[in-house]
Amino acid sequence: MSVRRRDFLRAAAAVAVTPALAATGLSAAQIAPARQRQTAPVWPGYDDAIVIDFLGSPGYFNYPENPPLDAGMVANARTSGMTAMNVTVSSGGAKATLARMSPWFSNVERWPDVFQMVRTVQQLHEAKASGRVGIVLGFQDTTPYEGDVSAVEVFHEMGVRVVQLTYNVRNLVGDGCLEPGNAGLSAYGHQVVERLNDLGSIVDLSHCGKRTTAEAIAASRAPVGITHTGCNAVEPHPRSKDDEDLRAMADGGGVVGIYLMPFLTPGRVPTAADVVAHIEHALNVCGEDHVGIGSDLSITPIDGSDEYWSKHREFVAGRIANGIAAPAEDPEVLFTVPELNSHRRMDMIAAALSGRGHPDRVIEKVIGANWVRLFGEVWS
Secondary structure, three states: OOHHHHHHHHHHOOOOOOHHHHOOOOOHHHHHHHHHHOOOOOOOOOOOOOOEEEEEEOOOOOOOOOOOOOHHHHHHHHOOOOOEEEEEOOOOOHHHHHHHHHHHHHHHHHOOOOEEEOOOHHHHHHHHHHOOEEEEEEEOOOHHHOOOOOHHHHHHHOOEEEEEOOOOOOOOOOOEOOOOOOOOOOHHHHHHHHHHHHHOOEEEOOOEOHHHHHHHHHHOOOOOEEEEEOEOOOOOOOOOEOHHHHHHHHHOOOEEEEOOOHHHOOOOOOOHHHHHHHHHHHHHHHOOOOEEEOOOEEOOOOOOOHHHHHHHHHHHHHHHHOOOOOOOOOOOOOOOOHHHOOOOHHHHHHHHHHHOOOOHHHHHHHHHHHHHHHHHHHOO
């Protein structure tokens, strides 16, 4: 067993940063399962807030099979306190993407008391009022359009409401963050941005290269999102963003979501304090109206089992082999923040921000209200 795996298991059993968990009196070995059962809020405003994790999934995410939901995953979603998630359904070309979209309609139909499709702000509020988790269909690449700008409207009509322009590498729209050429937004990319603006879909610049990010912010008539990233000024990494791009995004009315990935702290396992450090830096750079969360994780906590580790290694090895893995993607490091390995992580983040002295007004914005404002300005 690797040192890093032991580090994960040790951290998952450690006392969380939130005072409410620290005060339970449970032993270290009991803390992790206690977090998984936790349903009472540790931040007093949590139950009333609209809570949005704008990149993730109710089921296992960043996992080779992206398996169907089971009873435990549904229970985690039901008790998470989350109002909505941006769920990635893109998968290469159009045919593969349609196959990945289809199960989400089935999930909503199978568990209508737990999930609701969200395409409008009204539906988002309906999800909150009914205690359901809203599913916002999103792309993490524009390859499903297959070079045809008319396909933007086709997928929009099917419910896709957030579109990331590139993944880590180059596509027809522009360069991803790992492309050394840093060529920026293509002529076709400008057409895609324009069409997304016309239809009322959020332009997402996560994973985009520096020039693609800057040029898309300038090209978009609507505020943009950077749904899941970190701050290079805190810890540099190709998947994170420079302050100048964060400021430009905020100046245009956009929102940045801080992720809970190992890219926050390349070379070591990130902690809850590291997550808060990136959030606080983004607040300082962008202002309180422009920062949210996009965890890039499943609602369901990683169980740390031998089977999960085996599948994780398979998943990361495949990404490395395909040339799409980012620096710090390591088969021996899980994609999570061990202290926040809970279906209640958004509540725990809120409590951690409160413990740092942030007012309730700001906390409510970070855990969801800023995304709601963006939806209202972009979605038609």
